[in-house]
Amino acid sequence: MPSPFKNIGPGPLIAAAFIGPGTVTVCTLAGVNFGYALLWALVLSIGATVILQEITGRIGLVTGQDLSQLIREQDGNPVFRYVAMSLVLLAIGLGNAAYESGNISGTNLGLQVFWEAPIFQTGSLEFHLGNLILGFLAFGMLWLGSYQKLERVLVALVIFMSLAFVLTAFLTQPDWNSLLGGLIPSPDSGQFTTIVALIGTTVVPYNLFLYASLAKNKWSGPKDIPWMRRDIAISIMLGGLVSMAILSVGASSESDSISNALDVSRGLESVFGSFAKYMMGFGLLAAGLTSSITAPLAAGLVICGILGKSQDIRSKAMRLAMGSIVGLGIIFSSLGLKPVQLITLAQLANGVLLPLISGWIIWIAAKPSVLGRYRNRLWQSLLAALIWLITLALGLKSILTVLGNF
Template sequence: MSLKTFFKNLGPGSIIAAAFIGPGTVTVCTLAGVNFGFALLWALGLSIIATVILQEISGRLGLVTGQDLSQLIRNQTGKPLFRVFSMILVLIAIGLGNAAYESGNISGTNLGLQVFWDAPIINVASFEIQTGNLILGLFAFAILWLGNYKALERILVALVIFMSIAFSVTAILTKPDWSAVFSGFIPSWNDANLPTLVALIGTTVVPYNLFLYASLAKNRWSGSEDIVWMRRDIAISIILGGLVSMAILMVGAANTSSEIKSAIDVSKGLEGVFGSFAKYLMGFGLMAAGLTSSITAPLAAGLVICGILGWSQEIQSRSMRASMGVIVGLGLLFASLGIKPVQLITLAQLANGVLLPLISGWIIWVASQKETLGDYRNRLGYTFLAVLIWLVTLVLGLKSILAVLGITF
């Protein structure tokens, strides 16, 4: 097989990588490094494995059934009350969840923009309208309005490649203690780093990406005979994306800032390595990361909303444009409530870690049903591994909820 054939048959996995390498990834991984050094690298390693397995299941469901996950929920037979409940749950979880996630994406992009230009703030009643957020939100929506899937893929791939190179080179230039780096892959946690641990998993294993990849995969390949290409595509993309997340954490571990609230605070802690150039590198990195996720979050939500309601999922259809517009609009609203951007981004990632067990548990169950996938259903060993991953995410999610309530066990 030639290299040309290999790349020609790869698919939309790069879009999934672009989706989870957002400002949340940059912020949460940086804070993990700043606060805990390399100790939570193992959590990112677990996240990579979990993401590859869960995204493979979603892609396989899309290829074999010819439907994405939202369509599968809508078209499931039997137990109508369970079907309606599932549809409502997904609409609320993905719709509102992605709107909150979009607010973090837009805020994170604006953090990067502030390095180059501090956009003015307009006060209207009790709201603070940050013109930077408004401009960036409208720009992301304009790309979605005018684009197509192929054009979007090219834009996102270009941004992800640049980010990958920038953060990987940055990590190497910090000259980390490699023995300490490798020791970070030994699992350990405590009450202090638990919220960060959950957020790290949430920033990589993003629930809406499961819906997004099933939809993109069924449109990219012709059917079950292309499962092998789908598996290569998602494995390569997620592993490379995960390595970028690890590089960001390593950069955070080298950071000497006492407090991080913005990209400028992050860059100040790196000036010993890069000098004044650090703030421009971090600023552009956050802008690129934010734009990729600002595009993919409304796209995924639009696909889910239209799939659940039986509307057209063509990106230039009225239904898709309206759905994506609602998500971007809510994201802009949430971003204007005066919440500190770093807090907003971190909370969005924590919420993803809590939502994940619900969605991942459902796709694992569906993929084990012979009536759904036939000979392509999950085998016993694969289901066992997937359930183990689900149990880990469930325990972490429950512990994060109890931690918020002040309950420990």
């Protein structure tokens, strides 16, 4: 009897990618500051992510190409094509390097619960040994592993991370009436920034590229679209459940001063005792490690696709691209630097990229000349257009936030 998990593949990598230290922190602070009131925003973001990722997976299976390859080979004005290629390289390459720094630092924050890695002071610079070790661990797994091996490792980490956060959420005995009430939208102006952050940590531009590439390698063509849909729907919904559990943990915390997810453990000591910090520490460690692997993997696939190089994970081009992303992340995190300018530019580039790339894939998905009978129907295009308006709002908010910091 065939295993029901035989055709479950790249979806868990997408869940692993968006549940990183940033998501853990944003969801935690949303719970701390607003209780359960913003659970509806997470439900909205989960739905939007499933719809956009299904479109990219379908594009990959029908065309046999990922999004970066399609951008490179599209017909029309060559100036537009080169501008699009440059924008994608800037947003994904620069953005993922900045995110990798945060992923490695967040992983080390969880590691510190179990082992306080030494910090060496050199003049005005701090050398964080824990960040260096974790960065090399992530790169080692990328260097030695295949896609199949990475899937197994990441699925295992996602399962353990999910158990840590979901178990923690249940043991805090949440107020179920308030929790269910949080599923009903009731936004106010004071919540807008947090709402944008919650959606923005789930609807991630580089995941759109990542899933199209992995889906076309996992399955053999359009006949496997039903398997792809099950894969992405199950994975994203389970990932969303973890995000909701993290928000619930934040809402249950009694900590007086919270600046990151790990601070929540102090407010959970009445439930878990000293074990609270180990639960949160392990969850943050797993979340950071999974994102530390998927961010350079996605960047490598995009960079090689745009430049027309081999996307085999063991090819020289892929190893160079992934190594560059991890290397920059190690440099910034290990030396204790705060790459504010880099992160600011990454936010600006992704703020532009998200509505552009989501609008482009919606347009591609509606074209009979590209997807034939697998194209979006009218109701699917209307629903996708609504999602595009959300990504446009996210992009504008990111741009305005960046401009407001100058």
